[in-house]
Amino acid sequence: xxxxxxxxxxxxxxxxxxxxxxxxxxxxxxxxxxxxxxxxxxxxxxxxxxxxxxxxxxxxxxxxxxxxxxxxxxxxxxxxxxxxxxxxxxxxxxxxxxxxxxxxxxxxxxxxxxxxxxxxxxxxxxxxxxxxxxxxxxxxxxxxxxxxxxxxxxxxxxxxxxxxxxxxxxxxxxxxxxxxxxxxxxxxxxxxxxxxxxxxxxxxxxxxxxxxxxxxxxxxxxxxxxxxxxxxxxxxxxxxxxxxxxxxxxxxxxxxxxxxxxxxxxxxxxxxxxxxxxxxxxxxxxxxxxxxxxxxxxxxxxxxxxxxxxxxxxxxxxxxxxxxxxxxxxxxxxxxxxxxxxxxx
Amino acid sequence: xxxxxxxxxxxxxxxxxxxxxxxxxxxxxxxxxxxxxxxxxxxxxxxxxxxxxxxxxxxxxxxxxxxxxxxxxxxxxxxxxxxxxxxxxxxxxxxxxxxxxxxxxxxxxxxxxxxxxxxxxxxxxxxxxxxxxxxxxxxxxxxxxxxxxxxxxxxxxxxxxxxxxxxxxxxxxxxxxxxxxxxxxxxxxxxxxxxxxxxxxxxxxxxxxxxxxxxxxxxxxxxxxxxxxxxxxxxxxxxxxxxxxxxxxxxxxxxxxxxxxxxxxxxxxxxxxxxxxxxxxxxxxxxxxxxxxxxxxxxxxxxxxxxxxxxxxxxxxxxxxxxxxxxxxxxxxxxxxxxxxxxxxxxxxxxxxxxxxxxxxxxxxxxxxxxxxxxxxxxxxxxxxxxxxxxxxxxxxxxxxxxxxxxxxx
Numbered sequence: 001x002x003x004x005x006x007x008x009x010x011x012x013x014x015x016x017x018x019x020x021x022x023x024x025x026x027x028x029x030x031x032x033x034x035x036x037x038x039x040x041x042x043x044x045x046x047x048x049x050x051x052x053x054x055x056x057x058x059x060x061x062x063x064x065x066x067x068x069x070x071x072x073x074x075x076x077x078x079x080x081x082x083x084x085x086x087x088x089x090x091x092x093x094x095x096x097x098x099x100x101x102x103x104x105x106x107x108x109x110x111x112x113x114x115x116x117x118x119x120x121x122x123x124x125x126x127x128x129x130x131x132x133x134x135x136x137x138x139x140x141x142x143x144x145x146x147x148x149x150x151x152x153x154x155x156x157x158x159x160x161x162x163x164x165x166x167x168x169x170x171x172x173x174x175x176x177x178x179x180x181x182x183x184x185x186x187x188x189x190x191x192x193x194x195x196x197x198x199x200x201x202x203x204x205x206x207x208x209x210x211x212x213x214x215x216x217x218x219x220x221x222x223x224x225x226x227x228x229x230x231x232x233x234x235x236x237x238x239x240x241x242x243x244x245x246x247x248x249x250x251x252x253x254x255x256x257x258x259x260x261x262x263x264x265x266x267x268x269x270x271x272x273x274x275x276x277x278x279x280x281x282x283x284x285x286x287x288x289x290x291x292x293x294x295x296x297x298x299x300x301x302x303x304x305x306x307x308x309x310x311x312x313x314x315x316x317x318x319x320x321x322x323x324x325x326x327x328x329x330x331x332x333x334x335x336x337x338x339x340x341x342x343x344x345x
Numbered sequence: 346x347x348x349x350x351x352x353x354x355x356x357x358x359x360x361x362x363x364x365x366x367x368x369x370x371x372x373x374x375x376x377x378x379x380x381x382x383x384x385x386x387x388x389x390x391x392x393x394x395x396x397x398x399x400x401x402x403x404x405x406x407x408x409x410x411x412x413x414x415x416x417x418x419x420x421x422x423x424x425x426x427x428x429x430x431x432x433x434x435x436x437x438x439x440x441x442x443x444x445x446x447x448x449x450x451x452x453x454x455x456x457x458x459x460x461x462x463x464x465x466x467x468x469x470x471x472x473x474x475x476x477x478x479x480x481x482x483x484x485x486x487x488x489x490x491x492x493x494x495x496x497x498x499x500x501x502x503x504x505x506x507x508x509x510x511x512x513x514x515x516x517x518x519x520x521x522x523x524x525x526x527x528x529x530x531x532x533x534x535x536x537x538x539x540x541x542x543x544x545x546x547x548x549x550x551x552x553x554x555x556x557x558x559x560x561x562x563x564x565x566x567x568x569x570x571x572x573x574x575x576x577x578x579x580x581x582x583x584x585x586x587x588x589x590x591x592x593x594x595x596x597x598x599x600x601x602x603x604x605x606x607x608x609x610x611x612x613x614x615x616x617x618x619x620x621x622x623x624x625x626x627x628x629x630x631x632x633x634x635x636x637x638x639x640x641x642x643x644x645x646x647x648x649x650x651x652x653x654x655x656x657x658x659x660x661x662x663x664x665x666x667x668x669x670x671x672x673x674x675x676x677x678x679x680x681x682x683x684x685x686x687x688x689x690x691x692x693x694x695x696x697x698x699x700x701x702x703x704x705x706x707x708x709x710x711x712x713x714x715x716x717x718x719x720x721x722x723x724x725x726x727x728x729x730x731x732x733x734x735x736x737x738x739x740x741x742x743x744x745x746x747x748x749x750x751x752x753x754x755x
Contacts, residue, residue: 085579085625085627087625087626088625088626088627089626089627089628092626092627092628092682093627094582094621094623094627094630096528096576096582097528097529097530097574097575097576097582098527098528098529098576100524100530101524101526101527101528101529101530102527104472104524105524127522127755129467129471129472158715158717158746161715162715162716257715257716258715259683259714259715284626285626285627285628288681
């Protein structure tokens with residue numbers, strides 16, 4: 001009996017291993033065997049061929065915003081895998097098998113940094129064993145390098161909630177964040193693929209021109225927002241508020257990442273009632289019952305904003321997402337129509 | 346006088362010499378080499394003037410796990426209890442570019458133990474890792490995890506019966522993984538250990554299992570695991586695994602009579618399956634899974650009362666050489682990061698000669714107060730042919746402070 005079970009177990013293990021080898025990468029298996037047989041001449045041919053037909057750089061972007069900008073600058077010289085979906089909360093992303101595979105094969109990882117991707121990037125970096133992506137290597141493109149972060153904690157302890165040691169990590173939601181991300185991606189691609197620099201430069205310039213047009217649109221809307229009052233759910237839109245002089249009265253989360261308590265909600269409601277025309281800003285993931293409750297008790301307008309591109313329809317690029325963010329905020333700040341006023345928001 | 350001058354001169358010279366931070370002040374010939382001192386970061390320490398710089402100290406953390414419970418047992422121990430289940434202290438850091446190390450010391454109400462202390466060496470190349478030291482065994486999805494980190498209050502009954510509540514071994518393990526297509530990976534591990542018997546104390550009332558400290562290489566205890574996981578659609582992950590734990594030679598002893606059954610062996614096999622799904626925000630999650638186990642060989646031992654006078658000094662021990670099976674299944678639903686509920690059922694054949702059965706069901710609600718501490722309310726019911734049936738209602742509080750990690754593999 002014991003022997004039969006042992007044989008059965010060995011068979012299961014062998015089956016799983018063989019299946020994996022077959023399902024995995026049959027071409028790689030053949031190539032490895034062929035290379036072992038033929039040796040160096042095959043490598044020589046392969047190297048020569050690769051010089052003629054260049055493989056695109058394999059990039060992994062942590063969030064869709066970075067994937068969009070990297071694609072805009074990299075064009076056909078890059079192929080991109082995105083880890084996080086536009087609808088997800090970056091603090092709760094689960095690493096998946098496909099993420100591990102993509103990271104193990106990548107030439108570069110493009111990340112926001114500032115610990116935004118703390119939930120999934122460190123584990124993947126350690127497990128993927130891809131030396132090209134490790135800290136200090138050109139394959140790790142940290143787009144927040146050189147960024148002046150808000151809310152850098154003076155004291156690091158958990159009394160402050162789920163704070164990030166390097167400051168507020170939601171740089172991708174700053175109107176000026178696009179320029180920062182693009183600059184770092186451009187520099188990173190040029191370092192990895194110097195021969196592609198002329199093409200990257202051309203595409204980078206074209207993207208910056210598109211951004212400049214968008215910035216004019218955003219400035220035109222944002223000029224009227226100075227001094228307007230908002231309450232945020234999570235501290236995602238602080239950069240945007242700071243850039244336009246919007247007054248952030250508080251947040252639904254008492255501290256970053258900490259669920260609201262009844263006492264905190266009562267205080268917040270009291271503060272909001274003392275002010276007029278407060279807009280409650282939420283992201284797709286945080287438009288929940290607490291937000292609805294506060295809106296009901298205060299009559300505040302709720303505006304749901306995308307927190308990453310591709311999270312809601314019409315935000316397939318970072319610039320279009322920021323267009324929508326500006327349009328929705330502007331609409332929320334406009335005086336309520338009689339119908340809206342009657343319905344309370 | 347000359348001697349005093351010489352001593353003073355030597356002491357002054359010692360203060361100006363580069364010294365070893367964790368070693369002796371002098372590094373004289375023949376002394377063991379110790380780690381080089383940390384390079385002071387900046388400022389007044391930049392001149393290498395201290396050997397007490399803490400820049401390279403490891404990440405420290407501790408875990409507090411306490412339980413308050415009420416047990417109703419049919420004829421057994423029952424009533425209310427409050428207990429600190431465990432206070433865990435841990436430290437982890439990179440040793441050099443190719444190795445990182447950690448230790449976990451756990452204190453309960455009675456003792457302080459080194460639960461884990463191991464080094465992960467990653468310099469072998471490819472996706473291989475060599476782990477050496479003391480660590481929890483790689484068996485199924487649960488046995489690498491400490492009890493306080495489980496979804497449930499207790500580990501499934503079948504795992505406790507066949508393997509032990511927490512099984513750690515002193516040994517070495519090789520781990521490796523490879524890709525299987527664009528959305529899958531396969532991992533395997535093989536380990537050799539001094540002993541993988543569950544921790545137990547000889548209470549003098551039942552047979553006590555033990556493994557010889559020194560043994561032939563072929564008698565080392567061993568584990569093996571292979572597991573594959575794969576994306577299922579955009580929001581799902583499926584994992585399948587097979588594990589084995591082998592104890593080639595051990596003994597059961599009964600201390601009051603001195604009788605023992607020796608030359609025993611036991612192997613446990615397991616096949617596990619897990620499916621996880623999350624919604625588009627990543628906040629709502631469902632996880633379902635289970636494991637089927639077979640324990641074969643000498644699965645346990647019975648003590649026979651010889652003389653029937655209640656005097657245990659004549660009792661004999663007989664190993665139970667048979668095959669036992671058991672399984673568990675669970676479902677867990679988190680409707681947001683703060684709140685989750687779940688149900689776990691486990692059924693097993695016990696390791697006595699009569700082939701008794703037992704089952705346990707546990708339902709729980711977990712309130713994650715923040716990412717770093719949680720409250721759990723659990724109710725469980727145990728039905729056993731050997732022990733009194735019991736119901737338990739428990740509140741568990743667990744707090745994690747600092748960077749806590751055990752090097753658990755997927």
